[in-house]
Each structure stands twice: as structure tokens, then as C-alpha cells.
Amino acid sequence: EERNIRQLIREDLVELKAKYADPRRTEISEEEYGTIDLEDLITEETMVISISSQGYIKRTPVRLYRAQRRGGKGIKGAESEEQDPIQHLFVASTHAYLLFFTNRGKVYWRKVYDLPQLGRGSRGRAIVNLLHLAEGERITDCRAVRDFHQPDHCLMMATARGTVKKTPLEAYSRPLRSGIIALKLREGDELVDVVVTKPGDEVLLATASGMAIRFRESDVRPMGRNASGVKGISLSPGDQVVGMVVADPDAYLLTACAGGYGKRTPFGPNAEGQPEADADPDAALEEEERDQFEDDTNGADQETEDNHDAGPRSTFHYRTQSRGGKGLRDMKTGARNGPVIGVVRTSDDDELLMITARGKIQRIRASDVRVVGRNTQGVRIMSLDEGDTLVAVKRVPREDNGPDTPLP
Numbered sequence: 004e005e006r007n008i009r010q011l012i013r014e015d016l017v018e019l020k021a022k023y024a025d026p027r028r029t030e031i032s033e034e035e036y037g038t039i040d041l042e043d044l045i046t047e048e049t050m051v052i053s054i055s056s057q058g059y060i061k062r063t064p065v066r067l068y069r070a071q072r073r074g075g076k077g078i079k080g081a082e083s084e085e086q087d088p089i090q091h092l093f094v095a096s097t098h099a100y101l102l103f104f105t106n107r108g109k110v111y112w113r114k115v116y117d118l119p120q121l122g123r124g125s126r127g128r129a130i131v132n133l134l135h136l137a138e139g140e141r142i143t144d145c146r147a148v149r150d151f152h153q154p155d156h157c158l159m160m161a162t163a164r165g166t167v168k169k170t171p172l173e174a175y176s177r178p179l180r181s182g183i184i185a186l187k188l189r190e191g192d193e194l195v196d197v198v199v200t201k202p203g204d205e206v207l208l209a210t211a212s213g214m215a216i217r218f219r220e221s222d223v224r225p226m227g228r229n230a231s232g233v234k235g236i237s238l239s240p241g242d243q244v245v246g247m248v249v250a251d252p253d254a255y256l257l258t259a260c261a262g263g264y265g266k267r268t269p270f271g272p273n274a275e276g277q278p279e280a281d282a283d284p285d286a287a288l289e290e291e292e293r294d295q296f297e298d299d300t301n302g303a304d305q306e307t308e309d310n311h312d313a314g315p316r317s318t319f320h321y322r323t324q325s326r327g328g329k330g331l332r333d334m335k336t337g338a339r340n341g342p343v344i345g346v347v348r349t350s351d352d353d354e355l356l357m358i359t360a361r362g363k364i365q366r367i368r369a370s371d372v373r374v375v376g377r378n379t380q381g382v383r384i385m386s387l388d389e390g391d392t393l394v395a396v397k398r399v400p401r402e403d404n405g406p407d408t409p410l411p
Contacts, residue, residue: 045116047098049399051356051364052118054091054130054142061127062118065094065356065366065399092358092395095147102175103134104144104160106193109182110175111135115147123364135181146197151176159200159220160185161208161235161247164192167326168232169223172199187231196247205250205273205323208235209258209333211342212242215377216330217250217321219274234327246346256321257349257372258334259357259384259396261341266334266381267349267374271320318376332378340380347398354399357384359391366399 050062095101097116104110111134119128130142146158156172168186175183186194200206200220207217216236223233236244248256250270259265321331336342347355349369358364365385373382385393 042098042114042116045097047096050095050097050115050118050120052091052093052095052101052115052145053089053127053358054145055127056090058130058136058141059127060118060130060133061121061125062115063121063123067123089358089360089362089394091142091145092356092397093145093147094356094397094399096149099147099149100151102146102148102197103142104146104185104194104197105136105140105182106143106188107137107140108184108186108188108194109140110178110185111182112148112175112178143194144197146199148172148199153201156199156201157220157225159198159206159223159247160194160232161196161244162186162188162192162232163195163243164189165208165234165236165238165244166192166232167206167208167223167235167247168230169200169220169225170228170230171225174228184228187229189231195244198247198249200249203273207248207250207256207270207321207346208244208330209246209248209343209346210236210238210242210330211245211336211344212239213258213332213334213336213343214239214242214330215256215258215321215333215346216326216328217270217323218326219323220249222326237327237329239329245343248346248348250321251348251350254348254350255369255374256333257347257355257369257396258343258381259345259347259393260334260336260381261344261392261394262339263383263385263387263393264340264381265372265384265396266379267369267372268333268377269320269374270348271322274323318378321377335378335380341392344393345396347396349398352400355384355396356399357393357396359385359387360394361388361391363388363391369398 049065051065052060052062054060093101095115099115100112101115101118102110102112113133118133121127130136151173153172157169158172158175160168166189175185188194198206202221204220205217206220207215209215226232250273252270252272255267255269257265257267324330334340334343349355351370353369354366355369356364356366367384372384375381387393
């Protein structure tokens with residue numbers, strides 16, 4: 004009978020309720036929460052982005068590279084053949100925009116999470132499948148940006164021939180698939196580094212021969228995207244700019260050479276009055292530094308932090324000068340060290356990620372690199388196989404600083 008059927012159903016439901024009835028874990032609501040952004044579903048994580056000379060790109064979680072002792076050989080970071088060495092290395096959050104600057108003065112951008120995530124040993128994927136590069140166009144630098152709409156913030160660019168240009172950051176917030184103009188390059192010149200600056204900052208340019216100049220960002224007036232820029236440093240014949248950083252009075256400048264040697268030197272305080280011009284006293288000091296460099300004495304390598312309280316012209320900091328001068332001797336280059344390949348702003352809490360032309364990657368603590376003065380040879384920061392060279396060094400902020408830690 005139907006009454007018996009209903010009774011059997013009721014008994015089954017009571018049994019199921021007793022067996023499976025848990026408090027409800029979801030909420031039924033008529034409130035509209037809007038659409039879910041894809042980025043909300045992607046875990047924020049620090050990534051290492053590498054680009055080879057033939058244009059292969061990949062991203063790898065930085066946690067896969069454990070910290071090692073200074074001077075080690077590192078671990079395999081890419082299937083890099085001798086014909087396709089690693090050329091660029093960057094560290095950025097998955098949620099950041101990565102601006103790709105090219106040898107033709109154009110800029111493209113993609114979200115870091117859009118880049119292919121591959122294993123340490125993978126070669127990567129062709130970047131032409133991600134960016135609409137023209138024939139002969141190649142990536143020369145990248146910069147991670149979290150927010151384009153920051154009042155008074157600018158992109159400061161430096162070229163190999165010593166030209167610098169400053170443009171409001173917001174001018175690069177509306178890219179095209181075919182890229183947009185970043186700066187007008189003179190024939191034979193190319194972009195080598197880009198930093199984000201704000202009023203009151205000072206920047207430091209470093210060259211392959213070991214020279215460096217520090218000047219105020221206000222010495223460079225804001226210009227449009229199509230401008231060429233102004234002189235940042237006067238270069239000796241055969242020399243070129245290899246890096247630029249924003250100076251931090253409480254941090255150190257790490258200088259790295261192709262031979263696997265490097266050093267840390269305090270930036271020193273920002274200038275309070277007018278920056279020093281390249282007058283006769285400075286010229287005399289630089290001549291003295293050149294003499295020390297040519298003598299190549301070992302005594303300079305023995306500097307310690309006891310020199311920290313030396314006078315205003317101490318080699319234990321980088322004094323502020325006028326834009327366009329020759330700068331000061333930063334590090335000794337030569338047969339042992341090779342040319343300077345890059346500079347990084349670091350603190351004791353940071354770590355450093357280094358990569359060689361053959362794809363070996365090493366991660367070390369910045370505090371393991373000795374603090375010495377300018378015009379020194381430095382210490383070995385990475386052991387290299389015969390024929391291999393150090394090609395890039397980047398800062399990795401301490402992970403427990405959280406996702407808001409600024410990344411390079």
C-alpha cells in the first residue's frame with residue numbers, strides 16, 4: 004500500500020539523517036558577489052624568470068633553489084647549450100606585471116603567471132610565442148611592476164652608452180600587442196637597465212670597467228616616451244654601462260664580475276646640499292684611485308668595516324656627484340675578475356641568485372659576501388667551471404617578509 008511505501012521511505016530518510024547529517028558548511032545567500040578574477044585563483048609566489056640568448060623563457064619557483072655557501076658551484080638551472088647561454092635572470096611575484104624592454108627601444112608586458120612554468124632543467128619556450136617581437140628584435144631588460152598608478156613614480160632607463168631617461172610610470176600602463184615606444188635609441192646604443200624612482204631618490208650607474216657614478220634622480224627631468232634622454236655618465240673608450248640601481252643609505256651595493264668575484268660596499272648617505280661637481284679635488288682623488296688600481300695591490304682586499312667611519316672622501320661609500328661625470332672607481336677588473344656584469348642593491352636579510360652562461364644557478368645569503376670599500380678586488384662568490392662565466396646576479400628578498408616585499 005502507498006501508506007506502507009511512505010513509511011519505508013520515512014524510515015530510510017531517518018536512517019540516512021542519523022548516519023550522515025552534519026551541520027551545513029555552506030551559506031545560502033541572495034547577495035551578489037560579482038565575478039571572480041582569474042588572478043584571485045592564482046597563488047602569489049616568488050618566481051625566477053630566465054631568458055636565453057636565443058630567446059627561450061621560463062619561470063621557476065624560487066623555493067626550488069636552496070641557499071648554499073658562498074663560493075660554491077651551484078646547481079643546474081637550465082638545459083643551456085654553449086650556443087644558447089642564459090642571458091637574463093629576474094625575480095618577481097606571480098601577480099606582478101613584467102615589462103619587457105627590447106634592443107629597439109620598445110616595451111611589452113605580461114603578467115608573470117602567464118609565462119610558462121617549467122622545471123629547473125628545462126630550456127624554456129620561445130618568447131616569440133608570447134610577445135609579438137619583430138624580426139631581429141630581442142629582450143635586453145625586464146622590470147617587475149605591481150601598480151602603474153603611483154603618483155610621482157617614474158621609470159629611469161639607462162643605455163649602454165651612458166644615456167639616462169626618466170618618464171612617468173603611468174605612461175606605460177596601456178600597452179599594445181605590438182608594443183609601445185619606451186625611448187628613442189641612438190644608432191648603436193641599447194637599453195641595459197630600468198629602475199622605478201620617486202622624488203628624493205638617488206641612482207647609481209655602474210660600468211663594465213668598474214667605474215660608478217651616483218647622482219640625484221631630480222638631475223634628470225621627466226620626458227615623454229619618444230625622448231632620447233640625457234648623459235648620465237662619461238665613458239672611457241671601450242667601456243659601457245652594465246647596471247643601474249636606486250641608492251639606499253641603509254643598504255649595500257653588491258658588484259659582481261664575470262669571473263665569479265664580487266663585493267659589498269655601503270652606499271653611504273644621500274647628499275644634503277648640492278652634489279659635488281667633477282672639480283680638481285675629485286680629479287686628484289680619481290687619479291689616486293687609478294694609480295692604486297694599476298698597482299693592483301693585495302692590501303685593498305683586506306679592508307674591513309673598521310674603515311666605515313672614514314672621512315667624506317672615504318672609499319667606504321659612494322658620494323653624490325653631478326650627472327654626466329666620469330664617476331669613481333667601484334671595483335678592480337682584470338684577468339682574475341673579468342668585467343663587471345651587474346650591480347644589485349642588497350641588505351643583510353636578502354639572498355642573491357646567480358646564474359652562469361652554462362645554466363648553473365646558485366643562491367647564497369647576501370650577508371656571506373664580505374663588506375669592503377670601493378676600488379677593491381672582492382671575494383669569490385661563485386666557483387666556475389673552466390670556460391664558464393657569471394652572467395647575472397639578482398636580489399631575492401627574505402621570503403618571510405611576505406608578498407608585499409618589493410621585488411626587483
